[in-house]
Amino acid sequence: MRREIEEILRTYADFRATKPFKGPHRISQLFLELGNQISELAFIKENENLIVKSSYGKGNWAAVPWLAVMDTRETSSTQDGTYIVFLFRENGEGCSVKIGQGVTKLRKSIGAKGAIRELERKSALIRKKYNSSEFSHFDQTIDSGVSASTQLAQLYEQSTIFSKYYPLEELPDDDQLTEVLRQLLQIYAMYIADRKEFLEDNDLVNDDLEERIWAVGAGENGSEWSTFLEKGRIAIGWQRLGDLSRYSSQHDILEALRTEENKNPTNDALACYQFSREISVGDIVVAKIGRKKILGMGRVVSGYEWDGSEEGYPNTLGVKWLRSDPTEFPGSGTTTKTLTEITPYTSFVSLVKGYLDLNTENLDEHSETQINEYSIDSIIADGCFLTSSEIKIYLDRLRVKKNIILQGPPGTGKTWLAKRLAYALIGEKSYAKVKTVQFHSNISYEDFVRGYRPSSNGTLALIDGPFMEAVEDASNTSQPFVVVIEEINRGQPAQIFGEMLTLLEADKRNAEEAMQLTYKREGSERVFIPPNLYVIGTMNIADRSLALVDLALRRRFAFLDLEPKLNNAWREFLRDRWGFSADFISRIEAKITDLNEEISNDSRLGPQFCIGHSYVTPPDEVEIRDADSWFRQVAETEIAPLLMEYWFDDYEKAKKLAEQLVHGL
Numbered sequence: 001m002r003r004e005i006e007e008i009l010r011t012y013a014d015f016r017a018t019k020p021f022k023g024p025h026r027i028s029q030l031f032l033e034l035g036n037q038i039s040e041l042a043f044i045k046e047n048e049n050l051i052v053k054s055s056y057g058k059g060n061w062a063a064v065p066w067l068a069v070m071d072t073r074e075t076s077s078t079q080d081g082t083y084i085v086f087l088f089r090e091n092g093e094g095c096s097v098k099i100g101q102g103v104t105k106l107r108k109s110i111g112a113k114g115a116i117r118e119l120e121r122k123s124a125l126i127r128k129k130y131n132s133s134e135f136s137h138f139d140q141t142i143d144s145g146v147s148a149s150t151q152l153a154q155l156y157e158q159s160t161i162f163s164k165y166y167p168l169e170e171l172p173d174d175d176q177l178t179e180v181l182r183q184l185l186q187i188y189a190m191y192i193a194d195r196k197e198f199l200e201d202n203d204l205v206n207d208d209l210e211e212r213i214w215a216v217g218a219g220e221n222g223s224e225w226s227t228f229l230e231k232g233r234i235a236i237g238w239q240r241l242g243d244l245s246r247y248s249s250q251h252d253i254l255e256a257l258r259t260e261e262n263k264n265p266t267n268d269a270l271a272c273y274q275f276s277r278e279i280s281v282g283d284i285v286v287a288k289i290g291r292k293k294i295l296g297m298g299r300v301v302s303g304y305e306w307d308g309s310e311e312g313y314p315n316t317l318g319v320k321w322l323r324s325d326p327t328e329f330p331g332s333g334t335t336t337k338t339l340t341e342i343t344p345y346t347s348f349v350s351l352v353k354g355y356l357d358l359n360t361e362n363l364d365e366h367s368e369t370q371i372n373e374y375s376i377d378s379i380i381a382d383g384c385f386l387t388s389s390e391i392k393i394y395l396d397r398l399r400v401k402k403n404i405i406l407q408g409p410p411g412t413g414k415t416w417l418a419k420r421l422a423y424a425l426i427g428e429k430s431y432a433k434v435k436t437v438q439f440h441s442n443i444s445y446e447d448f449v450r451g452y453r454p455s456s457n458g459t460l461a462l463i464d465g466p467f468m469e470a471v472e473d474a475s476n477t478s479q480p481f482v483v484v485i486e487e488i489n490r491g492q493p494a495q496i497f498g499e500m501l502t503l504l505e506a507d508k509r510n511a512e513e514a515m516q517l518t519y520k521r522e523g524s525e526r527v528f529i530p531p532n533l534y535v536i537g538t539m540n541i542a543d544r545s546l547a548l549v550d551l552a553l554r555r556r557f558a559f560l561d562l563e564p565k566l567n568n569a570w571r572e573f574l575r576d577r578w579g580f581s582a583d584f585i586s587r588i589e590a591k592i593t594d595l596n597e598e599i600s601n602d603s604r605l606g607p608q609f610c611i612g613h614s615y616v617t618p619p620d621e622v623e624i625r626d627a628d629s630w631f632r633q634v635a636e637t638e639i640a641p642l643l644m645e646y647w648f649d650d651y652e653k654a655k656k657l658a659e660q661l662v663h664g665l
């Protein structure tokens with residue numbers, strides 16, 4: 001164990017700074033080996049309830065990698081419950097091993113301040129119960145070097161129960177590490193047996209607790225918003241009903257609401273019932289006007305109360321308002337009802353969590369709040385064989401022109417690069433800000449921009465397509481948003497874009513150039529494409545079934561050519577990422593180069609039909625044990641069928657070229 005811990009501490013910071021996260025590497029092997037060794041310890045192996053898990057990141061390197069031992073009766077995630085965990089300092093100076101508590105779900109359910117109090121309470125009780133002389137050598141705080149760089153440092157500090165820190169140069173031997181683990185597991189086992197003692201009767205922590213999110217109208221045109229802020233509450237009307245808690249069911253409220261003018265006020269009855277019975281402490285409320293405008297957001301801190309002194313809005317909930325700066329719902333917004341639960345709607349939930357900075361559930365528990373930063377260097381690290389200066393030109397053209405098309409032969413990584421250019425433009429790997437669409441022969445304006453579609457109630461509803469959704473999303477912020485259109489020439493772009501084709505132009509990205517859409521939501525609606533919305537298309541120039549691109553579309557896009565890149569960057573990638581020998585790389589390079597020369601020199605084909613480097617670059621997800629066998633499979637099942645299509649009228653030539661690819665393997 002000592003050897004693996006030491007190597008992680010000595011190498012992790014360098015790997016994080018210089019190496020791509022994906023693919024097989026030494027860090028993954030070290031965590032696997034360390035986890036296997038701990039799993040094989042007798043006192044862990046004999047307990048069928050114990051599992052060993054580790055993490056050094058999710059998609060990107062974590063600031064603080066960890067390895068944990070968990071009792072599945074308590075938890076199987078570092079986001080909640082109590083467990084034993086190794087924490088490796090970000091700078092490699094040392095390692096802590098501790099009994100600690102997960103903070104993410106707790107913070108999410110009762111807020112940071114409530115979570116700190118609960119963690120501190122529980123930690124103190126556990127220490128008091130098991131603080132014998134045998135365990136007196138353990139610290140009762142986390143090493144400050146582990147937590148100092150994390151956003152949730154105070155939470156992690158309070159989550160620590162018993163801890164031991166080892167500087168890199170003072171790491172104990174395997175026997176000492178085993179003994180420390182045995183003692184921590186002894187405490188952990190006693191806690192598991194007694195854990196019900198440490199729960200309060202009104203304990204908010206349970207596996208099923210998830211907050212719900214509610215959109216609530218703030219009075220006519222937001223008339224009650226200032227009162228909500230001043231008094232720390234949210235409120236609804238229906239004063240004539242009196243105290244809503246005296247109604248035993250939604251049906252009773254419905255009966256009380258019926259009038260001659262409104263014989264079936266089901267929406268009003270549902271709003272009153274949900275407001276008084278279903279909204280819970282810890283839920284998030286969004287104060288709004290109409291469909292789109294958001295005034296602020298907060299968390300419910302006290303339950304339903306009837307306040308008869310409040311004229312017009314007597315039904316109240318206590319709210320701690322977390323933000324009060326306006327924003328908007330994406331797309332066409334929510335309903336105009338007084339109260340709507342928006343938890344089921346992914347785009348709304350993403351907006352709320354981003355607005356309140358609540359995106360902690362996807363982070364490693366012991367990592368700092370991570371923005372997956374992305375740059376030109378990230379594109380190259382992911383396996384791009386263009387130079388940084390070439391990529392910079394592509395990004396510069398995208399920033400200025402707003403719309404670009406990547407065109408090239410098959411296998412040149414057009415879609416792969418399009419998405420990464422989008423991430424680099426945005427500055428982070430944000431899937432929420434990149435929308436991908438595939439054009440095909442059946443896609444229409446109604447699919448892409450806006451059109452009428454059947455709704456769940458059997459009528460036709462006006463629905464925004466992915467492009468209009470992107471326009472709405474980008475209009476609500478100054479941050480870049482990108483639409484990636486795969487195979488843009490497989491559809492009829494001029495027909496699919498409609499009037500949006502005019503609005504795509506860089507100098508028409510302003511309100512003065514706004515136009516009415518074919519399908520309007522309201523009589524005066526005018527739309528323009530915001531300047532922070534970018535479009536990246538891809539185009540396979542070898543597909544003979546496709547027509548030439550409309551000249552009107554060409555004028556609005558910059559066209560950038562991608563070519564097969566069997567260059568030094570490609571060679572180094574195969575050598576460093578996959579461990580391929582120089583001889584093997586040289587052989588497949590020669591074969592593909594010869595084949596591409598044959599294709600280029602054919603008057604019926606030409607350079608646009610060449611075989612791209614993607615064919616001979618393995619994806620990260622595969623495992624390759626035999627390089628020759630892998631290349632043979634690619635040649636026979638991917639490249640050979642393409643050659644048969646190229647020379648459909650000369651079978652012998654296609655067969656000969658395919659055989660040359662695998663000759664000598």
